[in-house]
Amino acid sequence: xxxxxxxxxxxxxxxxxxxxxxxxAGERDLPLRKNRRRRVLRPVHVLLLLALQAAVFLAAxxxxxxxxxxxxLDIRRVEVRCAKDGLRRALEGHFATARLGNILLCDLDxxxxxxRRLAWVEDASVQKVFPATLRxxxxxxxxxxxxxxxGLRLADAEGRSLEPVDSPDEYGLPVVSDAGGFARGxxxxxxxxxxxxxxxxxxxxxxxxxxRCGDFGSLELLFRDDPVRVVVDRADPAGDLALFRAxxxxxxxxxxxxxxxxxxxxxxxxxxxAPPAEEPGPNLTKETD
Numbered sequence: 001x002x003x004x005x006x007x008x009x010x011x012x013x014x015x016x017x018x019x020x021x022x023x024x025a026g027e028r029d030l031p032l033r034k035n036r037r038r039r040v041l042r043p044v045h046v047l048l049l050l051a052l053q054a055a056v057f058l059a060a061x062x063x064x065x066x067x068x069x070x071x072x073l074d075i076r077r078v079e080v081r082c083a084k085d086g087l088r089r090a091l092e093g094h095f096a097t098a099r100l101g102n103i104l105l106c107d108l109d110x111x112x113x114x115x116r117r118l119a120w121v122e123d124a125s126v127q128k129v130f131p132a133t134l135r136x137x138x139x140x141x142x143x144x145x146x147x148x149x150x151g152l153r154l155a156d157a158e159g160r161s162l163e164p165v166d167s168p169d170e171y172g173l174p175v176v177s178d179a180g181g182f183a184r185g186x187x188x189x190x191x192x193x194x195x196x197x198x199x200x201x202x203x204x205x206x207x208x209x210x211x212r213c214g215d216f217g218s219l220e221l222l223f224r225d226d227p228v229r230v231v232v233d234r235a236d237p238a239g240d241l242a243l244f245r246a247x248x249x250x251x252x253x254x255x256x257x258x259x260x261x262x263x264x265x266x267x268x269x270x271x272x273x274a275p276p277a278e279e280p281g282p283n284l285t286k287e288t289d
Contacts, residue, residue, distance in 0.1 A: 068102050075100040075132055082138035087120045091136065103128055111136075119162050145197065145211075148177035149186075159190040168209075175210035182213075189213040196221075196237040204241060218264035227274070231262040240264075 067073060078095035082088040100106055108126045115124040115136060123139040146168055147155040154162040154171060168175055176193045178186075193211045196219050200208065212220040219237060221230045228248075232240035240263040251271055252258055259274040 068104050070102075073103050073131055075103050075106060075134055077133045079129070079133060079135045080138065081136065082140065084120060084138075084140050087118070087138065087140065091115070091118075091138070095134075100134065103130065103132060103134070106134070119160070122156075143171060143173060144194070145173050146171065146175040147190075148175050149182045157194060159186070159194075174205075174208045176213070177210060178213045180215070185215070192217070192219060192234045196232070196234070199238040200241065201238070204238075214264075216264075218262075228258050229260045231260065231264050233264045 078092065078100075080088045080091045080095075082091070100111075106128065108128070111134075112124050112126045115121055115126070115138070120140055121138055122141045125137045127135045127137075129135050141156040141160065141162060143154050143162065144157040145155055146165055147153045147159065147161060149161075152165045152168065152175070154165050154173075155176075156162060165171065174197065176190065178189055182189065193213055196211060197205065197208070207223045207225060208221060209224045210222040212222065214220065214231075217234050218231050219234060221232060221237075221241065223230075230241060230244050244261055244263060247269075248258070248261075251261070255271055255273050257274040258271055260270075260272040262270040262272075
């Protein structure tokens with residue numbers, strides 16, 4: 001604020017920067033009149049507002065009823081995105097005959113839960129594509145090993161059965177088995193076999209034919225090109241197998257060909273020699289003319 005001293009010696013305070021309005025000569029400031037008129041809402045106005053609101057709701061209801069019964073919004077196509085051809089064809093065949101109704105009324109969460117119950121499906125997403133299409137995207141489970149339980153089955157890393165298998169050579173994966181048929185402790189045994197398989201070097205995994213689980217924390221490894229059965233501990237199966245590879249020549253030099261090497265005990269290794277090969281008997285087959 002600036003202080004200005006007038007001719008009569010009186011001090012008046014005004015803003016330092018004052019913008020004077022442009023005014024023509026002879027014009028005077030007119031007092032600002034405020035509109036104090038009150039608007040009264042009469043009963044007729046209330047009735048009109050209620051009628052307008054009812055008309056809006058009635059129109060919305062009629063529109064919704066029309067849309068959910070409109071044939072153009074009935075689902076007529078289901079698009080399945082899946083890398084596994086067999087699963088994609090199975091889903092397309094199932095939804096080709098299913099009546100899914102109006103796309104506005106389709107429960108996507110319930111449909112997603114139903115799709116995820118399929119053995120090969122790890123996850124699924126369902127989207128509405130207007131006016132009459134559903135798009136289902138599938139994340140498939142990855143085969144991890146063969147599970148010998150109530151028959152031979154293909155299983156993923158979680159131990160979930162995917163489909164029956166006729167022969168172990170069909171997929172070239174190791175077979176995980178148990179002496180008791182996994183009657184008890186399946187989750188713990190499968191977790192131990194999985195950890196063992198994942199810890200082995202790629203070359204050893206390629207040679208591995210199977211893992212047999214034991215009730216006392218041991219795992220028996222069977223190889224496709226080697227008759228020796230190697231029993232390792234769950235704590236460090238890769239380290240036990242590496243020790244066997246390093247000491248095998250000296251052990252066989254001292255005890256001959258081996259049948260079983262048990263390394264599941266702490267600071268001890270039990271060796272079982274292979275039985276001597278049976279000599280072939282005389283050929284008693286006669287040739288006839």
